Amino acid sequence: MSALTYGDYLRMETLLSLQEPRVPHTAGSAAVLAEQFFIITHQACELWLKQLGADLEAAAEALLPPCDPHDLELGLEFLLRSVDVIRVLQQQLLVLERLPLRYFAEFRTYLDTASGAQSAQFRRLTALFGTSHHQGSLYEAFAAAAEYHGRSVDEVCRRGVETGVLHRLAEGLVDLGNGYWHWKVAHLALVSKMIGEQSGTGGSSGVDFLARRVTRPFPELRRLRGKVHHP
Numbered sequence: 001m002s003a004l005t006y007g008d009y010l011r012m013e014t015l016l017s018l019q020e021p022r023v024p025h026t027a028g029s030a031a032v033l034a035e036q037f038f039i040i041t042h043q044a045c046e047l048w049l050k051q052l053g054a055d056l057e058a059a060a061e062a063l064l065p066p067c068d069p070h071d072l073e074l075g076l077e078f079l080l081r082s083v084d085v086i087r088v089l090q091q092q093l094l095v096l097e098r099l100p101l102r103y104f105a106e107f108r109t110y111l112d113t114a115s116g117a118q119s120a121q122f123r124r125l126t127a128l129f130g131t132s133h134h135q136g137s138l139y140e141a142f143a144a145a146a147e148y149h150g151r152s153v154d155e156v157c158r159r160g161v162e163t164g165v166l167h168r169l170a171e172g173l174v175d176l177g178n179g180y181w182h183w184k185v186a187h188l189a190l191v192s193k194m195i196g197e198q199s200g201t202g203g204s205s206g207v208d209f210l211a212r213r214v215t216r217p218f219p220e221l222r223r224l225r226g227k228v229h230h231p
């Protein structure tokens with residue numbers, strides 16, 4: 001058997017065959033290239049979402065009691081990697097701001113009703129981050145871990161570094177939540193630049209709809225941290 005190559009290991013042939021612009025070639029090569037740019041950015045986001053969702057589920061699992069100090073460190077490791085991955089996801093959106101509007105207008109009709117709102121992997125994140133009405137599984141796992149180690153979240157926020165890894169987990173969650181929030185804001189800015197007041201391909205009103213969905217995860221943690229100003 002021949003030695004494994006880079007291309008075989010990474011399934012490069014399959015990977016690079018997955019970008020299929022729909023705009024007709026008669027539109028010109030720059031329009032085709034612009035749509036390829038659009039597809040690659042979305043596919044790259046979905047790959048990072050695959051990693052992010054799995055890492056965050058692993059973090060929540062590590063924190064669920066019974067959890068020893070080693071489990072807490074493991075949860076923190078997953079959490080900190082996720083903070084950096086979500087930053088990469090935000091950067092992907094900034095890159096897409098270089099999509100020339102005239103070409104986007106040309107290939108957008110070929111998207112039909114396809115929309116990021118249908119991203120199953122992004123929806124998976126909602127269960128982890130929660131909404132403004134209910135805490136997600138990440139926060140619940142963290143609160144349970146704190147309780148298992150004899151601390152309330154309020155105490156972790158009040159006592160800070162004294163609570164060691166629980167404090168680092170709380171800080172990691174806030175950074176992660178802010179990363180998610182930054183992603184939503186960056187997406188909103190991109191959409192506003194690319195479609196103005198037009199409605200979305202998924203049927204929503206577009207920017208107004210998305211603006212209402214820009215929420216800050218982990219409201220309880222933010223509230224409790226804020227109390228540090230008034231001991």
Ligand code: HEM
Nearest residue numbers: 042045115116117119122191194200201202203204206213
């Ligand atoms: C030119 C670029 C983009 C435009 C114009 C755009 C537009 C929109 C619009 C209008 C919506 C609302 C639903 C609808 O009516 O379609 C939406 C939702 C969404 N888009 Fe994009 N999008 C762009 C890029 C991206 C990228 C690169 C991703 C990465 C995966 C993405 C992921 C999402 C997600 C996850 C939602 C649902 C958001 C939520 O539930 O709050 N979009 N997009």
